Each structure stands twice: as C-alpha cells, then as structure tokens.
Amino acid sequence: MSWKAYTEAHKDRFLNELLDLLRIPSVSARSEHKTDMEACAEAVKARLLEAGADSVTIYPTEGHPIVYGEKITDPSLPTVLVYGHYDVQPADPLELWHSGPFEPTIKDGKIYARGACDDKGQFYMHVKALETMHHNGGLPTNVKFIIEGEEEIGSPNLATFVKANKELLACDVILISDTAMISLDTPSIDVGVRGLTYVEVEVTGPNRDLHSGVYGGAVANPATILCQLIASMHDENNHITIPGFYDDVLVATEAERAKMAEAPFDEEEYKNDLGVKALWGEKGFSTNERTGIRPTLEVNGIWGGYTGEGSKTVLPSKAFAKVSCRLVPNQSSHKIEAMLMEHFKKIAPDYVQVEVRPHHGGEPYVTPIDSIPYKAAAAAILETFGKEPIPVRGGGSIPICALFEQELGVKIVFMGFGLDSDNLHSPNEKFNIDNYYKGIETIPYFHKHFAEMMKG
Template identity: 60%
Template sequence: MSVKSYIESNQDRFLEELFSLIRIPSISAKQEHKADMLACAQRWTEVLLLSGADKAVVMPTTGNPIVYAEKIISPTAPTVLVYAHYDVMPAEPLELWKSNPFEPEIRDGRIWARGADDDKGQGMIQVKGFETALQEGLLNCNVKFIFEGEEEIGSPSLEAFCQEHKELLKSDIILVSDTSMVSAEVPSLTTGLRGLAYWELEVTGPNRDLHSGHFGGAVANPINVLCKIIADITDADGRITIPGFYDDVEELSQEERDMIAQVPFDETKYKQAIDVNALFGEKGYSTLERNSCRPSFDVCGIWGGYIEEGSKTVLPSKAYAKVSCRLVPHQQHEKISKLFEDYINKVAPDYVKVKVTPKHGGEGYVCPIDMPAYRAAEKAVGIAFGKKPLAVRRGGSIPIISTFEQVLGVKTVLMGFGLEQNAIHSPNESCRLDYFLKGIESVAEFYREYTKK
C-alpha cells in the first residue's frame, strides 16, 4: 500500500483518536483543569501505543506530567525526537464560538475545536505520520516522543526535565509541528522564531477605591498612571524606548530582507482578513519584517476599576496589566526582563506603588537550511503539497526550541502545518482536513527521505 492510500483508509480512525484528545479540556493556564492534564497525558500514551510505539509512559515533573514514548529500531540508527504539547489555551471568550470548543465538529472541510491545530491536531500529524512510515516499512530510524503539558504557560518544567533525562532524550534531530505555513497556496517551513518576555504589572494608588468627586484631582489614579507607563514604552515610530532594549538586536542584512520580500504577501487582503484600515508598527520595516524579525511590545490584558454595567464614578485602588515583548534571536529574555524591570521601577512615580512580576520567557531561534534533516523535511513537504516549501522566519515563540539547543545540543526542524486562518489562541480555532492529511503524508515522507541510504 502507498503512503497516500494508507492514510486514506485510516483517516476516520485518525480523526477519532484526535477527537478523543480534544474532548479533554487540558487548559494549562487554569488550576481547575489539573485532572484534565493528567487524563490528556494518559490518553496520549494510549494513542502512541496504538500508533506503534514500543513504550509510552507518563512521567512526573514539578508541574504537569510529560508523555514519553519511543520506537527503537536499532542502537546504531539515527534518532528523531518528536516534540509536541498536549495543553491548550483557554477558550474564552466562549460566547464567540460557533460550536463547543471541546466537542470537535467537522464543517466546511475543517475540524473546529480548541486544539484542532495548536497543538493536538499538529501533534497527531506527527504521530500518524510516524505510524504510516512504520506500517509502510519506511522507518529506518529510532523515534522518541516527548509531549509536554505546559507549553502555553511557558514550559516551566521542561528545562529541568531535559537536564534530568539527557540520556533518554538523546537524539540527532528534533522534529516539531507547532508552526504555520505562509498561506494555503504557499507551503513553507519555519527557519526562525522570536523569543518572548512576559510580565504582570500592578499599580496601587490609594488603599481603597475612592469617590472620584471627593478625591479626583488630588490623588493619583492608578489606571491613569498605568496607561501613562504603558504609553511611554513605545514611541511614535513604534520603537521600544526601554534603554538597552535594542543592544543585542541584529540588524537585518540586505540579503535577508530580499528573501523576506519574496514571500507572497498581499497587504490589502491581510488587512481585510482582520478588518483594519491600516497597519501600524516599527517605522522603517515592512510588515513581514516587523512580525517576524523585529521585536514588539503588546499589552495582552488590562483591567482595573469598575468594569461592569453602568457608570461608577470611582478613583480605583488598583490597576493591572499583562504585557509582553516578542524578542528576536540574540536578545536574551532574562536580560530583557531585567532591563524592563529596571526601567519600570525607574519611571514609576512616587505617588503610586508599581510591582513588576516577570512571567515566562524564552529565546528566539534560527534553523540552518543546509542540515540534512531540513533538506529531508523540504523534500517531504514538497511531495505532499506539490510545491517546494519556502524557508521563512516567523514571529511566534517556542521558547523550548532554544532550550533544546542549549540543554540537549540538538537542532530542531520546524515542520508545521498550521495556517493563519486556523485562528489558534482565538475563538473558533480550526484545522483544514486536507492539511491534516497532507501533514501526515509529509511526516511519513520525511522518515523515508531522512533515512534514505
């Protein structure tokens, strides 16, 4: 049987196995889902064994457990380590979903659910690509799987796990499906990622909510102050004003800029898709440069004062924000985090108290396109999608990719099958059914190419 026909005849089962994982709401950001994390990890071990792994276990960490599985062909064969994550983002705002985020539905040729793409769908592509290669006699290497349950909250336990299990995780290349392609027409492989630094800000004014009539004008309002602090972090040119922030940012070479300019990009369609009249970002760079190779500063959440129905005239006690910077390769998130903290503490006025709490962070990553594993992935995707994939740098962060490099000394090939329209992290996340199947085919073909004699 060919790769394509094996996939075709088993696709209903593949989907059922995926759906069984999606139905477990493994939201790592919320404590109330602790039991779901374990249930989801256990379900993955079952799926991995069904798919051909010799062994699949749930291993404890200080946080959510890690799923480890393996298929060992020969001690002398090369080893591929497949990483994925079984946790998902919160699904809020729930009222915007057209169907239950944790009850997958197939409509219009797509799978609709939280995790349909990120990363249960893409994790399943890896597992079923492995199964297909195994069943079709194409697997001439060892395969190890490591699926974590804390990617969406910054992988706090993964680095220690890698340190502790270096021998177990020993491998020649890491394969990850957790990124997106340029568009439905332009298959691509991700060769660079941005880093991330994330903080919570808490501004405290008076010790209780005050009447804005009796105190307004006399006492600093913590929301006004927080807005000022946030506003000052970027200037009118969209540049970040924190001293030293750009010190380690490598300027883009003309060659790289030319490569980015080749990526098909229709600004009008891009704006239409998200319904904005204009784009905004750092002056002097194109949109694709800005969202992949340049740092950015975003407020991810803000709250304070009276936010319910009606008008309350209050001068509130507290204001909060969750803020983050996307970083580029060479910027170290811990150094940036320190610069940010110092800056905030310096600009915080004496009439409020400002607390900065660093949250998760990670470094950026660059993948060399002349590695054999990259070439194998390029060829495999070319076969499945009928077109040679472009090598592109992307704006997202998978901090653990640089952790793998530092701790395990292994490079990663980012073989992702997402699309922007899949709306990961948003309401109505989805995954194209044909991409799901072509992804599986790509992974099976990768194994053929990678171990070709």
C-alpha cells in the first residue's frame, strides 16, 4: 500500500490517538502536574512501540522524564533523530478558552486543545509516519526519537542527558516539527529560531503594604518604579536601550532582507486577525524582520498590589514582572541574561530594592539552506505540496538546538506544519486536521530524500 493510502485508511485512528494524548494535562511549569507528566511519558512510550519502534526507554531526570525510542533498520543507513516535546504551556487564562484545554474539541476542521500544535500534534506526526513507513515497505533510514518533557520551561535537564548519551543519540540529522509554515497553499521552512533569555524581576519598596493615603506621596511605590524601569527599556523608536544589547547581532545583508521581503505578507489581514489598529515595532524594520532577524524585549507578566474585585487603597510592598528577550544570531543567551540582570539593578533607584532571577534561556539557531537536511526537507515538501517551500526565519525559540549541533555534530532541519495563527501559548490553541495529515504524508518523503541524498 502507498504511504498516502495507508494514512487515508487509518486516518480516524491517527486522529483519535492524538486526541487521547491531548487529554493528558502535561504542564511542565506546574509542579502539581508531576504525575500527569509521568503518565504522558508512558503514553508516548506505548505509542512509539505500537508504531514499530524496536525499543523505547523512559529516562528519569531531575525534572520531567525523557522518552527515547529507536528503530534501527540497518546500521549502514543514515540515521534521523526526531526531537519533540510532550510537555505543554500552562493553559491559563482558562476563562478565555471556548472548550476545555485538555478536552480536545474538533470544530471547523481544527483540533482545539493545549498542545494540539505545540508540540504533541507535531511530534506525533513523526510517530504515525514511522508506523506508515514500517507497515509499507520499511524505513529508508534508521530513526531515533527523543521526546522530552521540559521544552516549555527551557529544557533544563536535556543538555546533561545529551552530553551523557552522545553514542545513543548519534545521528546524521536532527528533524524537528515544532515550528509553523505560512499556509498549506504557501509551504515554508523555518531556517532559524530565535534564542531566549527569561528573567523575573522583583521590586521591593516598603517592607509591608501601606495605606496609600497615609504614606502615598512620601514612599516610593514599587509598582510605579517597576513601570518606570520597564518603560525605560525601549526608546521612542522601540529600540532596546540596554547598553550593548545589539552588539553581537548578526546584521542581515540587503540581499537576505530582499529575499525575506518576497514571502507573502498582508498587513491588513495580519492586523485584522489580531484586532489591532496599528502594528508596533522597531523602527526601520518590517514585521517579518521584527519577528525574524531582530531581538526583542517583552513583558510576559506583571503583577503587584491589589488585583481583586473593587478597590483597595494600598501602596504595595512589592511588584513583579516576567521579562524575556528573543535573541538572534550571534547573540548569546547567557551574555544577554547577565546584561539584563545587571541593567535592572543598575537603573534601580536607591529607594527600592531590585532582585532579578533567571528563569531559562536558549541560543538562536540557523540552518543553512545549501545543506542536505534543508534540501531533503524541501524535496519532500515539493513532492507532497507540489510547490517549493519558502525559507523563512521563525520568531520562536527551541532552546536545545544550539546544544544539539554542538554535542552531536549534525545539522538541524525544521519541518513545521503548524500555522502562526494556531494560538500557540494562548487560549484556544489549535491544529488544522489537514495540516496534521499533510505532515504525516510528507515526513516519510524526508526520510526517502535524505537517505538518497546521503548516498550521494
């Protein structure tokens, strides 16, 4: 049976298996989900074995377990290492979901659930591609799976595992589906992901919450000061003001920028989709450049004082913010983290105390488009979409990429089948069912073309 016919024959089961996986609330950031994380790792193991893996092992870590599985067809064939993650972002704010984040719901051809696209739906395409190849002529490659449970919290334990298991993970390419494409009509391949630095800032004013009448005007309000610190970090052109922040940025050439500008982009449609009247960003760069080749500084969360119903006339003791930067080649996550921490402390006035705690980070990564991995991915997409993919720079981050390349000495290729509008990290995350099936259909061709190109 052809790969396509097999997928067609089993499509309902392929979908239901994904829905079952989405029902497990595997939120890595929240300690109360520890047992859900373990249950999810067990489910991934079971599905891999059913799909045809020779062996699957769950490796405990200091955090959430890593699932490793493999199918070695023939040691002389090239080996593809598939990386993915079974953990998901927290689901809140819950009240904005139209259906339960862990009760997957199908509507208008889309699966709505936390993790539908990021990354359960996407890594599971590879599990079903394995099954498809396994039952229809066998694999043209060896395949290894490393599916971790801590991507959304910065992969704190994966580096240790990779360094300790280089032989186990030895491969010729790393294949990741954790990014997006422009659309099913305009297939694209992310050639890069941004790096990340994430910190939490705590500003302390008085040692207790105060009455805002009795003390207001005479004691620094940490919420006001935090706002002043954050406001000072962008200038009137929305450049980031931290000294040295842009020093290591690899400036894109005019030729690269011209090529990026060819990707279809409809600003009105983009604004309408987001419900905004005007776009925002660094002066001198287009929207695609702002999310692709430029670093950013964003407030991911802010809180302090009274946030409940009604009013409370309090001058709070503390105010907090979660602040993160997206980084581009050749910025270093550790360097920017240190810079950010130092800057917050340096600009803090002496009537407050500022503490900055690092959360996690990851380095930016770029795949060269003249490499075999990229060419094999492009060939696979041409085969199933009938069109050459457009290379684009993705705005998100996959913290482990730089380390993978460094430790395993191979390139990474991103074959993302999600859409930017899939509400990743937001309420009502979704994944188009058609994109899910298209991914399962396309992935085997990557294995085929990669094996052929490696043979020379």
